[in-house]
Amino acid sequence: GQNIDQPTEMTATEGAIVQINCTYQTSGFNGLFWYQQHAGEAPTFLSYNVLDGLEEKGRFSSFLSRSKGYSYLLLKELQMKDSASYLCAVKDSNYQLIWGAGTKLIIKP
Amino acid sequence: SQTIHQWPATLVQPVGSPLSLECTVEGTSNPNLYWYRQAAGRGLQLLFYSVGIGQISSEVPQNLSASRPQDRQFILSSKKLLLSDSGFYLCAWSATGRDTGELFFGEGSRLTVL
Numbered sequence: 001g002q003n004i005d006q007p008t009e010m011t012a013t014e015g016a017i018v019q020i021n022c023t024y025q026t027s028g029f030n031g032l033f034w035y036q037q038h039a040g041e042a043p044t045f046l047s048y049n050v051l052d053g054l055e056e057k058g059r060f061s062s063f064l065s066r067s068k069g070y071s072y073l074l075l076k077e078l079q080m081k082d083s084a085s086y087l088c089a090v091k092d093s094n095y096q097l098i099w100g101a102g103t104k105l106i107i108k109p
Numbered sequence: 110s111q112t113i114h115q116w117p118a119t120l121v122q123p124v125g126s127p128l129s130l131e132c133t134v135e136g137t138s139n140p141n142l143y144w145y146r147q148a149a150g151r152g153l154q155l156l157f158y159s160v161g162i163g164q165i166s167s168e169v170p171q172n173l174s175a176s177r178p179q180d181r182q183f184i185l186s187s188k189k190l191l192l193s194d195s196g197f198y199l200c201a202w203s204a205t206g207r208d209t210g211e212l213f214f215g216e217g218s219r220l221t222v223l
Contacts, residue, residue: 031210043212044214045213087152097153099154102152
């Protein structure tokens with residue numbers, strides 16, 4: 001079966017750095033997405049990785065290792081507004097998105 | 110610029126009543142359209158997707174149905190709601206022919222079936 005694993009919840013301090021991991025087992029791979037979702041709102045796109053390596057976009061970076069079936073989202077200089085759920089999703093061989101359950105990130109002052 | 114809207118934002122319905130959620134996209138043509146359901150603590154579940162007018166693919170057998178009467182309109186319906194239909198419903202679109210296939214989501218509709 002297809003599976004996306006990410007921690008259920010993480011806590012971090014304002015101004016710090018946090019890394020949210022995602023491991024996947026899918027039938028084929030055509031890219032990995034990270035989305036941010038604030039409570040009660042729709043997900044918004046953060047990043048897309050299809051090749052191995054690190055993609056940096058401001059305070060957010062996303063890393064991919066296809067051989068390990070592993071990705072992480074790195075958030076730097078955390079702000080209170082970063083409190084949200086972070087969803088990992090993989091596009092499989094049929095170009096269908098398989099979604100993880102999301103990681104709820106709690107930022108404390 | 111492209112926008113997506115879905116409504117209503119919130120609704121409370123009795124068991125056995127009908128449902129109609131509507132979604133429209135503006136600023137693009139021939140989008141791929143999707144209906145997802147999100148249950149608490151679980152990943153997004155794809156319900157239906159459409160690559161063109163009248164073309165609907167169902168991912169999960171259930172008492173819901175979808176229709177695409179116009180290029181940029183996607184409707185989710187039910188004739189008789191069940192308690193298990195409660196959840197957060199999200200409409201989304203993606204552009205055809207793009208490498209990333211990034212999804213853009215509507216605001217969401219929270220359905221409570223009592």
